[in-house]
Amino acid sequence: MNGKEQMNIVIVGHVDHGKSTVIGRLLADTGSLPDGKLDAVKESCRRNHKPFEYAFLLDALKDEQAQGITIDMARCFFNTRKRDYIIIDAPGHIEFLKNMVTGASRAEAALLVIDAHEGIQENSRRHGHMVAMLGVKQVSVLVNKMDLAGYRQVDFDALKAEYTAYLRQIDVEPLGFIPVSAREGDNIAAVSASMPWYDGPTVLAQLDRFSTGGGLRDKPFRLPVQDVYKFTGSGDDRRIVAGTIEAGSVNIGDAVLFLPSGKRSSIASVESFNTAVKHSAKAGEAVGVTLATQIYIRPGELMVRPDDPQPEVGARFRANIFWVGRVPMSTEKEYKLKLGTAHATVRLAGILSTLDASDLRLSRTKQQLDNRDVGECILETTRPIAFDLASTSEATGRFVIVDNYEIAGGGIVLENLSGGESIL
Numbered sequence: 001m002n003g004k005e006q007m008n009i010v011i012v013g014h015v016d017h018g019k020s021t022v023i024g025r026l027l028a029d030t031g032s033l034p035d036g037k038l039d040a041v042k043e044s045c046r047r048n049h050k051p052f053e054y055a056f057l058l059d060a061l062k063d064e065q066a067q068g069i070t071i072d073m074a075r076c077f078f079n080t081r082k083r084d085y086i087i088i089d090a091p092g093h094i095e096f097l098k099n100m101v102t103g104a105s106r107a108e109a110a111l112l113v114i115d116a117h118e119g120i121q122e123n124s125r126r127h128g129h130m131v132a133m134l135g136v137k138q139v140s141v142l143v144n145k146m147d148l149a150g151y152r153q154v155d156f157d158a159l160k161a162e163y164t165a166y167l168r169q170i171d172v173e174p175l176g177f178i179p180v181s182a183r184e185g186d187n188i189a190a191v192s193a194s195m196p197w198y199d200g201p202t203v204l205a206q207l208d209r210f211s212t213g214g215g216l217r218d219k220p221f222r223l224p225v226q227d228v229y230k231f232t233g234s235g236d237d238r239r240i241v242a243g244t245i246e247a248g249s250v251n252i253g254d255a256v257l258f259l260p261s262g263k264r265s266s267i268a269s270v271e272s273f274n275t276a277v278k279h280s281a282k283a284g285e286a287v288g289v290t291l292a293t294q295i296y297i298r299p300g301e302l303m304v305r306p307d308d309p310q311p312e313v314g315a316r317f318r319a320n321i322f323w324v325g326r327v328p329m330s331t332e333k334e335y336k337l338k339l340g341t342a343h344a345t346v347r348l349a350g351i352l353s354t355l356d357a358s359d360l361r362l363s364r365t366k367q368q369l370d371n372r373d374v375g376e377c378i379l380e381t382t383r384p385i386a387f388d389l390a391s392t393s394e395a396t397g398r399f400v401i402v403d404n405y406e407i408a409g410g411g412i413v414l415e416n417l418s419g420g421e422s423i424l
């Protein structure tokens with residue numbers, strides 16, 4: 001670990017619009033390729049009498065990785081002075097969508113590639129919509145192959161106007177359009193001399209301008225209660241509240257609030273299992289805490305600090321769900337929802353829209369979620385639970401849905417629809 005911050009970026013675009021070439025360029029121009037790789041690929045092209053392509057660099061890397069133990073072909077790594085980047089190449093939509101929706105890996109920003117010469121395609125629209133649906137707020141559009149458009153500003157401006165109009169319809173405000181030629185290296189890592197009319201950032205500079213949500217430890221304190229152990233004897237009735245801190249940190253003496261019950265106390269002691277008593281603990285640590293007062297707490301509650309931004313409490317919320325169940329998810333049936341350590345019976349109360357992960361086709365009329373559908377839905381639990389919106393706190397904003405003892409779906413919470421009534 002070099003201590004640099006890490007950021008996941010997803011790159012999407014119609015086939016052949018130049019995603020692989022953009023990635024190849026980024027890897028080459030930031031010196032992120034293994035030593036000699038660029039020369040080896042160029043030499044192999046020469047021997048085979050075919051012109052060198054930056055996209056081949058990815059193929060060569062994949063071959064190399066394929067001999068290793070884990071193959072994750074859809075991801076590439078490179079870094080700038082500021083950050084380590086993981087770039088997720090998302091034409092294998094299904095895996096990507098599943099990871100995004102279940103929160104297994106989140107992309108914090110997206111690069112949308114459009115070919116200046118060929119113009120906006122149906123897929124360019126679908127990808128824009130997919131990115132919006134997944135809640136990726138930071139989007140930058142790369143208008144690629146500007147060399148084929150004679151590096152003309154009018155062509156760039158026309159495409160920018162047309163695509164901006166489309167993005168507005170789906171509530172996406174792009175952070176910028178960058179005219180590039182991935183093949184020639186214009187505005188990827190180096191400012192292009194061929195487009196003096198453009199005075200915005202290069203792709204690399206734009207990446208460093210994207211913001212990460214900040215570290216987990218700096219977020220509001222969240223500890224989903226896993227277990228409550230009771231120790232009786234020697235007259236003192238001690239309870240240890242155990243769980244893993246998902247975000248933020250907590251110190252001895254801090255006031256705490258449990259949700260949804262609304263019970264309050266303060267921290268008397270903090271201990272990590274197998275280690276001594278501590279003064280504080282932070283995100284990622286499994287801890288047991290004792291409280292200054294004896295209150296009755298159930299597993300499934302969320303321990304927070306009353307002076308931090310508060311989580312949501314509710315029984316009705318809007319969510320994106322990725323359905324992998326063999327049987328479609330229907331409004332007729334009850335399911336189990338697991339969010340953090342909370343378990344609740346849940347019903348699908350409505351479907352707002354669905355995206356078929358196989359072909360990214362959008363529908364606003366479906367009555368059920370089929371296998372591989374991503375659905376924007378309304379869910380209702382039979383009792384209130386505490387959660388966060390996925391956009392604010394990932395770990396406490398995602399859930400899985402269990403159907404017949406099997407995980408059949410995963411999702412993220414987008415909005416609390418419980419009407420804001422306070423249960424405290």
Ligand code: GDP
Pocket residue numbers: 013014015016017018019020021022053054055144145146147148180181182183184
């Ligand atoms: P992908 O399917 O989106 O990954 O597209 P590729 O990166 O494989 O590129 C498809 C084709 O477009 C390849 O033949 C590239 O050489 C070509 N290409 C990519 N970027 C540019 C560019 O900036 N200018 C030109 N002229 N061709 C490009």
